[in-house]
Amino acid sequence: MSDMHRSYVRVLATWAITLLGLYALQRYFS
């Protein structure tokens, strides 16, 4: 896998973690 493709995977993983974090924020305080 090239460096650029590794960057895309990192972006997508960060995106998924960010969305999970936001969902957790909503669930925890509601």
Next chain:
Amino acid sequence: MHLVDWIVLLGLSAWIIHDGLKRTKDSQELEGYFLAKRSIPWWAAGLSVMATQLSAITMIGTTGQGYTDGLRFIQFYYALPLAMVVLSLTLVPFFYRSGVYTAYEYLETRFDSKTRSLTSLLFLISRGMSCGAVISAPAVVLSLVLDWNLTATALAISLPAVVYTMFGGVQAVTWTDVKIMVIIIVGLVAVVLTAVLGVPVSVGDGLTMAAATGRLQTFDFSFDLTNQYTFWSGTIAALFLFCSYFGTDQSQVQRYLTARSVDEARHSLLMSAYWKIPLQLLVLLLGVLVFVFYVFTPPPLLFSKTETQRLQRGEHAATYAALESEFTAALAARRDAATALAAARDDGDPGRIEGQRAAFRSRNQDIDRIRARATALARDTSRDRRFSDVNYITPTFILTQLPVGLVGLLMLAIIMAATDTIAGELNSLSTATVIDFYKRWAKPTATDAHYLTVSKVATGLWGLFACAVAVWAAELGSLIEVVNRFGSFFYGSILGVFILAIGVPFATGHGAFVGLIAGMSAVAWVASSTNVAFLWQNVVGAVVVVVVGIVASGFSRKSLTSG
């Protein structure tokens, strides 16, 4: 503002602009002026992409939206990282390797001159007018909050942008963007800390209060085509919008065309993929925390000082005075409910917590009702049906609650957020004017020095046009709305043309042109005859262009073959 704030505001502005111009190199050549000779590091190009997108409307309007509506708006950005990956894989390498100055120039290489000219013209019309809106919206608010003259405020925002863009080109724009982004982030964090430190309960208690009123809702899974802010519109429909905005709008494309290599151009876009959602969360969370702050510190009934004074002197003065008394009592009741909710959380009894959450929600609804009545009175008194108090919340909080020095920094952040957006747009407007029209149609061969002079004149003229639109925005109000609406018609459609260009090998110029007209017409029809939310209109535009474009390309190839 205090003298120290003025010193911070003027001193930092002068340094930012001076340093931006000082870093300008090779701007006596066209490639240096428009593309920085492709020498900008990826992180600077990335910050510039983010700064151009973050305008004063974000600083004033979006934070206010966080106060009244909570985090719901964050869903709008869910598709942005996906769009950045898609663009890095598709359009970015095409643009970068073809050596173009504008996104539309690529369309002539692939299709024909009429498709290039039409898309570029649509960009010039919509961006030219939106520049005026970008200046006028914060200028109106700042002039009222700070008691400044409206024209002077609009000029204070726009003139620095015109000067440094005209003389420094894209390099001055990029390096000022970098510093402005840092100031904006420091400013936002300072406001968040001020709000947090001013609340007598823990951050957890404060967020529980915000959640009780629905302000921490970050996911809405309902599928409703008329609702702008749902998970589905934010991930599916917004993907089309962001691909179009970052992939085909010259104000964005030009930022990453300045990067040193195609991979650096990709990395500059991926920077937004990492940071846009957290940054937008910070902006909205600021509004939510200011809401929590005002649960414990009595806010004014209306944040707009001008409207409050008008109401106190106008025909509804007695009704407004009665509303203010009602508001004071309702604030005390909400504060008591908030204290009781915090105590219940300390206690840890789930039943009691739920009961206090409901009580707090109910007291907050009382306040919302009183504020709605006050806003209606303000609209009636000022005869301005569009008046919204939302835009005055953050400036009022900054001016009344932040310490001396930080007020100047935040005012600088708001003004410069508008300035850097305009600078990026002026630079791209000038590029499209000179490359797609002047060089293409009027004077195809001339020296770099000649094109450079024309580019500077074009930047200056677009700046004057934007200033004029901003200053006369009140009179042009409905016209600006019409033009911005018109602009929203073709975002998806232009994306459709680029999908045809790189994804459909047999698509012809004639097919793309017919598809573009059909796509824009379809969006205009959907916008005028249905309640479908703006984000979904981008999907309609892109899909219609691609489908009609493929069919029309088939016909044009057939007629060519048979002819």
